[in-house]
Amino acid sequence: MMSLLKDPVLLAAALGTSLPFLSMAVILVFTRQNQRLSATISVGSVSVSLLSSLYLLITLYGAGAPVQYEFPWLLADDIVIPFGYLLDPLSLLMLTIVAVISFLVQVYSIGYMSGDPGFSRYYAFQSLFAWAMMSMVIAPSMLQLFIFWELVGLASYLLIGFYYEKWSASQAGKKAFVMTRLGDIGFFLGLIILVLGFGDLSIVRMNEAGQGHQIPQYLITISALLIFGGVMGKSAQFPLLTWLPDAMEGPTPVSALLHSATMVAAGVYMFSRIFPFYSMSPEAMALALAIGTVTMLLSSTMAMATYDLKQVWAYSTVSQLGFMVMGLAAGGYFAGVFHLTTHAGFKALLFLCSGIFIHEYHTNDFRIIGQQGGRKLMIPMVCMTVGALALSGIFPFSGFFSKEAILGVLANHPNKLWLGAGLVGALMTAYYTFRLIFFMLFPRGVAAAHGVHDAKGSGHGHDDHEGEHHGYIFWTMAVPVMILAGISVVLGFSQSSLESFLMGHGSVPAQLAASGGEGHAAAHDGHGIGHYALLIGAVTMALGGIFWAFMEFGRKGATQEGFLRAFPVVERLFAARWYMDAFLRAFLDKVIYSGLTNVFTRNDRRVIDGGIDGICFFTVAGGRLLSFLQSGMLQYNLLVMIVAVGFVVLYFLLA
Amino acid sequence: MNSLNVYLTIGAALFSIGLLGVLQRRNLIGMLIAVELMLNGANVNFMAFNRFLAPDPTVGQIITLFVMGLAAAEAAIGLSIILALFRRLHSINIERAQQLRG
Numbered sequence: 001m002m003s004l005l006k007d008p009v010l011l012a013a014a015l016g017t018s019l020p021f022l023s024m025a026v027i028l029v030f031t032r033q034n035q036r037l038s039a040t041i042s043v044g045s046v047s048v049s050l051l052s053s054l055y056l057l058i059t060l061y062g063a064g065a066p067v068q069y070e071f072p073w074l075l076a077d078d079i080v081i082p083f084g085y086l087l088d089p090l091s092l093l094m095l096t097i098v099a100v101i102s103f104l105v106q107v108y109s110i111g112y113m114s115g116d117p118g119f120s121r122y123y124a125f126q127s128l129f130a131w132a133m134m135s136m137v138i139a140p141s142m143l144q145l146f147i148f149w150e151l152v153g154l155a156s157y158l159l160i161g162f163y164y165e166k167w168s169a170s171q172a173g174k175k176a177f178v179m180t181r182l183g184d185i186g187f188f189l190g191l192i193i194l195v196l197g198f199g200d201l202s203i204v205r206m207n208e209a210g211q212g213h214q215i216p217q218y219l220i221t222i223s224a225l226l227i228f229g230g231v232m233g234k235s236a237q238f239p240l241l242t243w244l245p246d247a248m249e250g251p252t253p254v255s256a257l258l259h260s261a262t263m264v265a266a267g268v269y270m271f272s273r274i275f276p277f278y279s280m281s282p283e284a285m286a287l288a289l290a291i292g293t294v295t296m297l298l299s300s301t302m303a304m305a306t307y308d309l310k311q312v313w314a315y316s317t318v319s320q321l322g323f324m325v326m327g328l329a330a331g332g333y334f335a336g337v338f339h340l341t342t343h344a345g346f347k348a349l350l351f352l353c354s355g356i357f358i359h360e361y362h363t364n365d366f367r368i369i370g371q372q373g374g375r376k377l378m379i380p381m382v383c384m385t386v387g388a389l390a391l392s393g394i395f396p397f398s399g400f401f402s403k404e405a406i407l408g409v410l411a412n413h414p415n416k417l418w419l420g421a422g423l424v425g426a427l428m429t430a431y432y433t434f435r436l437i438f439f440m441l442f443p444r445g446v447a448a449a450h451g452v453h454d455a456k457g458s459g460h461g462h463d464d465h466e467g468e469h470h471g472y473i474f475w476t477m478a479v480p481v482m483i484l485a486g487i488s489v490v491l492g493f494s495q496s497s498l499e500s501f502l503m504g505h506g507s508v509p510a511q512l513a514a515s516g517g518e519g520h521a522a523a524h525d526g527h528g529i530g531h532y533a534l535l536i537g538a539v540t541m542a543l544g545g546i547f548w549a550f551m552e553f554g555r556k557g558a559t560q561e562g563f564l565r566a567f568p569v570v571e572r573l574f575a576a577r578w579y580m581d582a583f584l585r586a587f588l589d590k591v592i593y594s595g596l597t598n599v600f601t602r603n604d605r606r607v608i609d610g611g612i613d614g615i616c617f618f619t620v621a622g623g624r625l626l627s628f629l630q631s632g633m634l635q636y637n638l639l640v641m642i643v644a645v646g647f648v649v650l651y652f653l654l655a
Numbered sequence: 656m657n658s659l660n661v662y663l664t665i666g667a668a669l670f671s672i673g674l675l676g677v678l679q680r681r682n683l684i685g686m687l688i689a690v691e692l693m694l695n696g697a698n699v700n701f702m703a704f705n706r707f708l709a710p711d712p713t714v715g716q717i718i719t720l721f722v723m724g725l726a727a728a729e730a731a732i733g734l735s736i737i738l739a740l741f742r743r744l745h746s747i748n749i750e751r752a753q754q755l756r757g
Binding site: 630632 | 674749750752753756
């Protein structure tokens with residue numbers, strides 16, 4: 001306790017990461033009835049977190065070696081699993097991102113959620129979410145990371161299913177939880193194998209040992225592949241990606257939080273956390289690269305076929321996460337992390353803007369929002385366009401810098417196929433983004449569109465606010481949006497300082513460079529000879545996508561139908577998410593429910609229940625047989641007793 | 656004739672008669688009386704050993720006095736049980752008290 005007070009860094013770390021938990025407890029136990037107080041407590045605690053994370057970032061900006069506080073928590077003969085804090089550039093950066101986004105989202109939610117009967121509950125869960133994510137970020141060991149990783153999953157389950165009385169919302173929450181759990185099984189198995197084979201789960205020591213070839217190669221590969229299962233679940237990579245588009249059943253600020261700084265970012269963060277460890281296994285990196293690419297391309301096509309505002313951003317999140325995984329898997333540590341950073345900013349911006357529109361027009365269909373005059377809401381419209389430009393990767397917005405960094409990494413990869421996929425992805429991203437923007441900016445009479453999506457759309461729960469669109473409610477939503485738009489504009493220019501911070505002495509890649517690992521080249525990617533050609537290529541792709549969208553949706557007399565209308569089969573394929581949900585459903589029904597579950601049910605009924613019933617039957621039957629001895633006749637009992645005593649006496653006399 | 660064996664034989668005979676009575680009588684009071692006979696068989700043994708073998712003559716007598724006290728207590732408890740049983744079954748035949756049959 002004394003050391004806590006003496007060391008301001010430790011104090012800030014402990015205070016910043018644990019206050020949201022306290023606020024959750026206080027809200028749930030004491031202040032559920034008082035909405036205003038609940039919001040104050042929650043926002044207050046998260047602003048303390050924000051301040052302490054900024055303090056940590058500034059104090060430790062120039063610090064060489066990572067600061068680590070550990071105390072042993074789980075002890076066995078040769079296994080020590082510590083608990084504590086690890087403050088290195090990566091975790092400081094991520095901590096700041098999480099704190100900033102959580103803070104802005106909570107401020108925004110004051111307006112968005114006002115009047116909701118579950119207001120206090122909402123803030124309790126938001127605090128839980130912030131606590132879990134921040135504690136996960138600064139975890140020094142993989143086990144602690146895993147524990148908070150699961151808590152992040154729990155918090156997002158609670159928030160996605162926030163409108164639990166709505167069937168689709170509770171289903172979406174369940175789907176998110178179960179699908180991410182599926183990946184977590186792999187994660188946990190990987191950790192167990194690592195403990196058995198290496199005996200230490202400390203991130204720093206894992207990375208050092210991986211680089212120093214102290215862990216056998218096969219062990220690295222097996223555990224890296226299994227741990228990647230966790231990334232696949234959490235960051236919605238290819239086979240497990242369909243939970244994320246459904247996750248927008250929750251309130252829009254939750255989607256903003258979920259899609260930018262927390263939850264889905266956890267997977268990519270974990271990947272970059274043990275990046276030196278991963279990079280020692282070419283097989284795992286190749287698999288991650290392939291899965292990232294498939295995810296990015298698939299979800300980009302899905303985004304082309306939906307008319308749901310939030311769903312477009314959800315698919316784009318999936319595709320950008322795939323892009324980050326590609327960047328990391330191709331060896332670009334900084335590129336991946338940088339894209340994670342910028343993406344957190346502009347994706348939160350896009351969702352929060354969408355939230356204002358949805359709050360205003362009570363629909364998720366962007367065609368209807370456009371027709372009802374969505375562009376008249378100047379602040380969100382401008383901010384959303386800023387976010388869209390950043391997402392498409394247009395200079396000077398933040399997405400341009402980070403996308404270009406990832407493409408630079410991909411260009412250095414010996415196989416140019418990945419670069420091509422990345423460029424196609426950039427084209428498609430710009431296309432679907434500006435398809436949405438043009439629909440909203442230049443609405444046409446699409447009468448047929450009415451009622452198509454309404455059933456799924458407007459149900460965001462509170463239709464009881466009237467005529468307060470420009471009161472404090474509007475401004476609590478508009479101000480965070482404007483801050484985020486500002487961040488999206490300027491963040492890109494911090495690339496070089498961020499790079500020197502992240503790649504600086506004592507950080508993960510510095511160890512990489514020191515030991516001559518293959519991540520070394522990644523540190524200086526994107527500055528080679530083909531740099532400018534690549535730059536032009538990327539920008540051309542983005543502009544091409546925007547132009548394509550403009551030709552189809554934006555210009556005067558455009559049909560606003562899109563090229564997909566000409567290929568109804570393809571459109572249906574895209575809209576049905578490549579039938580991945582249908583496949584998973586069928587898989588679940590056929591293999592799990594009627595196959596495995598059936599076998600297990602039979603086993604349960606016949607073998608286990610049957611065995612226990614058999615034991616009971618034999619016990620009862622044996623009791624029946626023996627009960628004939630109890631005649632109830634006192635004198636028979638006495639006779640038996642005396643005969644027995646007689647035999648005993650006889651025995652002793654003879655012996 | 657005035658030897659230990661005579662007394663032991665008498666004691667054994669008393670004990671055996673009592674045992675037979677306990678096992679054979681169906682009347683609860685008869686059983687109780689038979690038990691008293693068994694106790695007195697043992698008493699005769701104690702007194703005989705005390706008279707012929709024990710160096711300290713008081714030991715057997717004290718035990719006998721204890722057994723007599725015990726017999727009195729046993730008779731009191733036994734009779735009250737028999738009374739309770741009679742109130743319930745209107746009989747003191749041991750064959751009627753078979754509710755605990757398995």
